[in-house]
Amino acid sequence: MNRRLVAAALGRLTQEHRDVLRECCFRGSSVAQAARALGIAPGTVKTRTYYALRALRLAVEELRDAE
């Protein structure tokens, strides 16, 4: 998978979704750590990652189809 395409797909997400992915994915934070870093409830971290990964999947698929 092309990194440029993944970066472009991330650019289509909301900043909230990118933030939670940066915490949990790039920084390897736990739910509790991400919740503290972002100032949101742990439950929100869980649901936000849930929607963020699905939004990312959709954006990647759309960009790939468009190429």
Add this chain to the structure above:
Amino acid sequence: MTADPYARLDAAYLLEALDADERLAYEAHLAICRRCRAGLAEISAIPSLLAGLDESVFAAPPEVAPTPVPDTLLPRLLQAAGRERARRRWLTTGLGLLAASCAIALIVIVVPSSSGPKPAPRAMAALVATSVDATIALQPRSWGTEIDLTCWYQRGAAEPSSDRYELVAHGADGATYDLGSWLLTPGQRVIFTSGTALTETQIKNLQITQPNGLAILAFGVPRPPQTADR
């Protein structure tokens, strides 16, 4: 969609963000819940895409640089704007008169529709195995009931093609009322607003039917609790 407390945990699990207790509980749940396994499978390949990316990709994307415009564009735009202004002066006079006569009608229409909080959308229940999901919210109106529907294809293994769906209401009187139709495309969320002269108590249930007439999703309108006779 569901009261399953594990239903939204798949991403945090894949990203290894759950604590040990929660991870074990989720894994035990996965063994017995087909729906959660399917949800997990949908996105299991996604975290690996993010491996090795630079942190900068998680920042706000840069603004797209504007493309240069031809030198002749500005004079042409100014000319066109001048013509448009002249046209509007005439139009404004006419519209002003029209607006004055509409104002009275607007007050009547706007006031009732802005009253009352929006009810929370409720999930529709599947009647058959289907890849369509929907939520529905009923709002009492002076003219009947407003129905706000959100409908989408679940993201699953078999990607369905676009299809036409219809919303029907079954009245407490036994009659069926067509409330409209829409085209559903995979990956797209359809927000569909409909309405009926029936009040909530006159609606027995609402159903979504597929093109062959088969009802696939239903929502039973909750009845106020009956006073028990003793």
